[in-house]
Amino acid sequence: MRYFEDLTVGETEAFGSYAVTREEVIDFATRYDPQPFHLDDAAAAATHFGRLAASGWHTCSMTMAMLVAQMQANPQASLGAAGIDELRWLRPVFPGDTLRCETELLEKTPSRSRPDMGSTRSKMTVFNQDDQPVLTFVARALVGRRPV
Template sequence: MTMWFEDVQVGARASFGHYVVTRAEVIAFAEKYDPQPFHLSDEAAETHFGRLSASGWHSCAMTMAMLVEHLKGTDQASLGSPGIDELRWLKPVYPGDTLRCETEVLEKRRSASRPEMGITRNRMTVFNQDDVAVLSFVSNGLIRTRPV
């Protein structure tokens, strides 16, 4: 069953994901994309982080991996995203953490210029194993309207 714009309900919530953060992955991501010292070694991470921590961009990538896994096998009418708002890295993500996601549909509107699509705004919050929020953002999604 396809999920069209008309099927999206403001206020709808979902919880999903289980992502175990590994030391090797934190360092590999940092080496390639965010080679700041506190993402590369425990010694250099003796800053306000206290120890080796994942890049915020890595945290976003892990979130996307959980979202794609959650949507796997569903027939989505998604057309992608024009971007995100209010990105906040709330707490460090450390090797050994286990992440999970919660979403809420904040609003939706039909596109004024493209009647074949609508726009949704969803709050994504990522929590660690202690139910501490570590990341949040508002995603803007484009989704097909139901064919006439």
């Protein structure tokens, strides 16, 4: 178990592999982002995407799936998230892409009011199979401190 005290500002971590499927792109879009370029080949071809593209929100969800798998494989005293800043969709994600993640710990701050926790800010970058960044954001998380 990694606690707040075990984290070092500047540390980086690479993890994950997520194969994007056509079926999942359409299913997600049907349920949560039913814009034509996420649902229909002809409509997508008429846009700047040129072909069916995943919703940016779907890309965020795929990123979360990789992040949770990483946290399960390498337990941390996570107490949840406090939000996301600076979310950017840099490139479209297409069926057939394979995504991966890299994080960098930007800062950590002990809580003044809750001595059992601290907060962190980490930059997440998601890359496709061509090592092109497709998504970035800064995550704010709460992490437990080592029990006394």
